Amino acid sequence: MSAHSVSKITETPRLLFLSLVASCAGPMQAPPDAGPVASPCASCHPSHTAQFETSRHATAAVGPRYVALRDQSDLRTRAFCDSCHRPVVGTARGLSCESCHVAVGNTGTSNARLVWDRNGAIRGSFNAVQTAGHRSAVHGFISSAELCGTCHEVRGPGAFHETPYTEWAASPSATRGETCADCHMSPTPGQSSPRARGPAANETGIVSPERSLADHRFVGPDHDDxxxxxxxxxxxxxxxxxxxxxxxxxxxxxxxxxxxxxxxxxxxxxxxxxxxxxxxxxxxxxxxxxxxxxxxxxxxxxxxxxxxxxxxxxxxxxxxxxxxxxxxxxxxxxxxxxxxxxxxxxxxxxxxxxxxxxxxxxxxxxxxxxxxxxxxxxxxxx
Ligand code: HEC
Ligand code: HEC
Ligand code: HEC
Ligand code: HEC
Ligand code: HEC
CATH class of the missing domain: 2.60.40.10 (Immunoglobulins)
Structure with missing residues (x-):
């Protein structure tokens, strides 16, 4: 729970996304359910939101198998499960857009030790045009395997061990600089392939240039695809x-x-x-x-x-x-x-x-x- 050191909240009504994350109090208290319709990002990023809603990230806290296994655990273990499946910066159903887009680093690449800057800009990988929606900033962490690896490397009780990050770090992909997102956010799930191109936002009165787009379905074994x-x-x-x-x-x-x-x-x-x-x-x-x-x-x-x-x-x-x-x-x-x-x-x-x-x-x-x-x-x- 090291993220607490950077989670001080200042109300800044000018910035839309802050009003959403401001009410997150701590790991044991459920953040409000943003839900698909109420998402503060949907109006300007409709296709990213629609793709994300099909992903297991959006519902990571409510999968029946997850709930059954979590509810059989003691309170301390439940808080551990929540740290990834319903992160402090997230919704009651699972991850939110901010879970990744305000993450700026970690204190170790495992067990959800993400550091979030909830008072800063939305982090991305290009110099975005100005928007009334949020401030934007380029930040290297969003494109890194460490962002994914901080949750996708689990050292839990019993058999709750997951090691994609350390497997990747020793793999031919790491040697050639091929990240998780290269394969898992491409149009062809699991394969590094050229990204689709199009506008990254759809805001009235703003001309969005053509960008290379990241697929937000996060297709895994539990996805329809x-x-x-x-x-x-x-x-x-x-x-x-x-x-x-x-x-x-x-x-x-x-x-x-x-x-x-x-x-x-x-x-x-x-x-x-x-x-x-x-x-x-x-x-x-x-x-x-x-x-x-x-x-x-x-x-x-x-x-x-x-x-x-x-x-x-x-x-x-x-x-x-x-x-x-x-x-x-x-x-x-x-x-x-x-x-x-x-x-x-x-x-x-x-x-x-x-x-x-x-x-x-x-x-x-x-x-x-x-x-x-x-x-x-x-x-x-x-
Ligand atoms: C450090 C992050 C982290 C923690 C803590 C964590 N998980 Fe997960 N869990 C994940 C990730 C990432 C996946 C996706 C792995 C995959 O798809 O192969 C996952 C997948 C699962 C799945 C399979 C998906 C499904 O719904 O069938 C179950 C079940 C699950 N976790 C249960 C738990 C339980 C119970 C706990 C607490 C004891 C827990 N997890 C703690 C990160 C975490
Ligand atoms: C009022 C409209 C609006 C809202 C609401 C909005 N955005 Fe944006 N967003 C934009 C525009 C416009 C851009 C710039 C697109 C470009 O430059 O191609 C942008 C850019 C981005 C980028 C790229 C930033 C970069 O520097 O690479 C990300 C990531 C992003 N938004 C995520 C979000 C998230 C997450 C939310 C909800 C918390 C959100 N946006 C809400 C309009 C909006
Ligand atoms: C070269 C492309 C490639 C790279 C790089 C890659 N993956 Fe994958 N990933 C795949 C493919 C293909 C599958 C389906 C086969 C499988 O399940 O192992 C997959 C499956 C997965 C699954 C589902 C596993 C399961 O069966 O439950 C998770 C979770 C995952 N990857 C996470 C990651 C993370 C995290 C990284 C970076 C640290 C990463 N991947 C890097 C191609 C890739
Ligand atoms: C699991 C992490 C994660 C979540 C959750 C997430 N994103 Fe992203 N997003 C990324 C990554 C990684 C990129 C691509 C960065 C790169 O190009 O290297 C990205 C890129 C973007 C961009 C820039 C344009 C593009 O397609 O590359 C926008 C806009 C965006 N995301 C919006 C959203 C919105 C809106 C949500 C919620 C509905 C969301 N993201 C949820 C990881 C995430
Ligand atoms: C805040 C923690 C967190 C971060 C950051 C994160 N994930 Fe996940 N991811 C999860 C959890 C939890 C699950 C399991 C959801 C479930 O099925 O219950 C998951 C599941 C997945 C799956 C499997 C989905 C399925 O259908 O089984 C893939 C693929 C995946 N993540 C890729 C990524 C990639 C790529 C990144 C980085 C861009 C990333 N994740 C970042 C927590 C995270």
Whole structure:
């Protein structure tokens, strides 16, 4: 909560955004809910606001899985959860525009140790034209991986560990100066590509020049556009050696591990299915049981990539092993096809991902209907 040292408030009615943040008192007290319609930025930045409203940032404090896990924690841990999911400079639903645009630094790149200048200008990356809405200032922190990393590096109790920032800092992306925003605020989720161009504001009487625009949807595994983020992050090449299937899996992602982030709740695995000579299909490895859970034993997936946790809910649990694939890592998996082999005509291997473990959701008593996404697939005649 080091941000308190810079959070003194002076009322300056001239500046629109101050009246919003002025009423934020501290981490245990919910800031007022700005809500989509009342957003003080929407009138002049309608497309940024519309994109942001589809993002999980906007609703980071009200996701049912988050609420269930938070509410099972003691008060101290709840305040810890809130520091990122409902930051002091934010709304009751989650992050606000100011959570990032008045951030000017941190006291360490983890655990929400952001420093906000709530009496200063809106921070951006270009020399903005004058507006009645706010003062503007260019500030290097807004474009940095450290802005994202201060929340996207979690050292919490139990299994609440997230390491995208430290993974990124040691990655080929960092070496070439490719930041989180380069991949996560481009028009193609997860890939560094040229930004769309257009006016950054739509204020009556002000001519806004054409700018290069940052996508504010923050597409992740919980966004409607998740398939475009996840598709082809891995590639699979198959070969046959006698009765053995050899699957070579390559992580094409250079920015951090696959998967990264909240690996305590995600599931990422490899499925092996077969088409028999009679046309019927069978899942040999990675079949889901009747309740939709991943199985162990002979039907267990060919490979798992999410964190292996000790028994219990994440807060009391611990990470037993990290199975995620490092940037650009290649792994080979082998499987003896066995007695079915003579009646099989084709084998299909798929890398699958779902935003939450059904086993965990069941124990939390929250909706277990989570989509399963295909990250990659390959087939081989048998
Ligand atoms: C009355 C209209 C108006 C309101 C309200 C408004 N803005 Fe702006 N904003 C503008 C204009 C005009 C620009 C300049 C655009 C340009 O130069 O291309 C701008 C620029 C910006 C920039 C770029 C700054 C830079 O130096 O790079 C950011 C970021 C921004 N606004 C965020 C916000 C946020 C966040 C809010 C709500 C707290 C907000 N704006 C409210 C009109 C407004
Ligand atoms: C080279 C492009 C690239 C860079 C750089 C990059 N990412 Fe990603 N990111 C991706 C792709 C592709 C995915 C989807 C695959 C995955 O989930 O690992 C992803 C997924 C994510 C996820 C969702 C993970 C999950 O499965 O829950 C988070 C969170 C994330 N990135 C944060 C960051 C942060 C923070 C940084 C900077 C420190 C960053 N990324 C840098 C491409 C990138
Ligand atoms: C999670 C952090 C984050 C949040 C929250 C956020 N922004 Fe941004 N915003 C950025 C980053 C990063 C940039 C791009 C900086 C760069 O180009 O390097 C940016 C750029 C902008 C710009 C400049 C034009 C452009 O598209 O690059 C405007 C205007 C803007 N944001 C408005 C908003 C508004 C309005 C909201 C709330 C509805 C908002 N932002 C919420 C991180 C954020
Ligand atoms: C104030 C803290 C904070 C900052 C700063 C922040 N994030 Fe996040 N981010 C979160 C939280 C909390 C979530 C999880 C929301 C949820 O699903 O409950 C999240 C989720 C995400 C996701 C996954 C969304 C999904 O659909 O699962 C992506 C991608 C992401 N952030 C990218 C970024 C990038 C890029 C930046 C920097 C420009 C950034 N974040 C800065 C707190 C932050
Ligand atoms: C230091 C910042 C930070 C803290 C503290 C934090 N989280 Fe998160 N949390 C994040 C970020 C960033 C993501 C997005 C990661 C991703 O998409 O992979 C996230 C994602 C999640 C998710 C997955 C999204 C969803 O809704 O299913 C859950 C659940 C969650 N957090 C619960 C918690 C709980 C409970 C606590 C307190 C014990 C907590 N978090 C503390 C930053 C934080």
């Amino acid at each position: 998740a398939p475009s983020l996840l598709r082809d992050v891995l590639t699979i090449a198959l070969a046959r050696e006698g009765d053995e299937l050899v699957a070579t899996v390559q992580n094409t992602l250079r920015g951090h591990y696959y998967p990264t982030g909240a690996r305590f709740i995600r599931e990422a695995w490899m499925e092996v299915a077969a088409t028999r000579i009679d046309g019927s299909r069978v899942v040999l490895r990675g079949a889901l049981d009747s309740l939709g859970r991943l199985q162990s034993g002979p039907l267990a997936p060919l490979a798992l990539f999410h964190d292996e946790l000790a028994a219990g809910l994440p807060a009391e649990s611990a990470i037993v092993s990290v199975r995620a694939m490092a940037p650009l890592e290649r792994r080979v998996f082998r499987m003896v096809v066995g007695s079915e082999s003579p009646v099989i005509s084709q084998i299909i291997v798929r890398a699958r991902y779902r935003p939450a473990s059904v086993t965990l959701l069941q124990s939390l008593n929250v909706d277990t209907l989570v989509p399963v996404y295909e990250v990659a697939s390959a087939s081989i005649p048998w």
